[in-house]
Amino acid sequence: GIQVEQSPPDLILQEGANSTLRCNFSDSVNNLQWFHQNPWGQLINLFYIPSGTKQNGRLSATTVATERYSLLYISSSQTTDSGVYFCASTLTGGGNKLTFGTGTQLKVEL
């Protein structure tokens, strides 16, 4: 299966700061997605982004499929952004198995 590496593993920000989270894949992938797991454990789908760039409020994501990576940008961070951010994808041609990275633990402080 594919290997999914996320960096950094941990991140502490002051409220209002910007950050970039990275996701690298070992093989060609499609159906790349970003998730946020809040401190109560709930997983929320942020972006479905197999390629290109999407924006949703203060969050945006870019996937460069040919270079096997994706980036999640958080601007003007807020304490409610705290939690774990996961990227996940399926292997091209391997359709059904969504593989997750180990996540980036983000804490936003006042």
Next chain:
Amino acid sequence: NAGVTQTPKFQVLKTGQSMTLQCAQDMNHEYMSWYRQDPGMGLRLIHYSVGAGITDQGEVPNGYNVSRSTTEDFPLRLLSAAPSQTSVYFCASSYEVGGLGGYTFGSGTRLTVV
């Protein structure tokens, strides 16, 4: 409310006991899956289904069974619980197999096997 419903939220089992984790969705999603989440290991796929009557194994299927008799329900059965199955279990669904449109996750079941 539309979404994925998991029950129970918490469960403690003794080694060797069996139980079923329930998962139901009301979004008419064809694709459903079960994950377990362990500290430092992200989410790992246990079993998945691409439609009623069709199931397949994921990354860590041993010790678990599934069935998909209806589009709405996808229960996960632990046959003989072991301490290694202590974990948080998530059920997820999506409209299409590849997750087009995104996945919806249930709120999770925290299972402890003693």
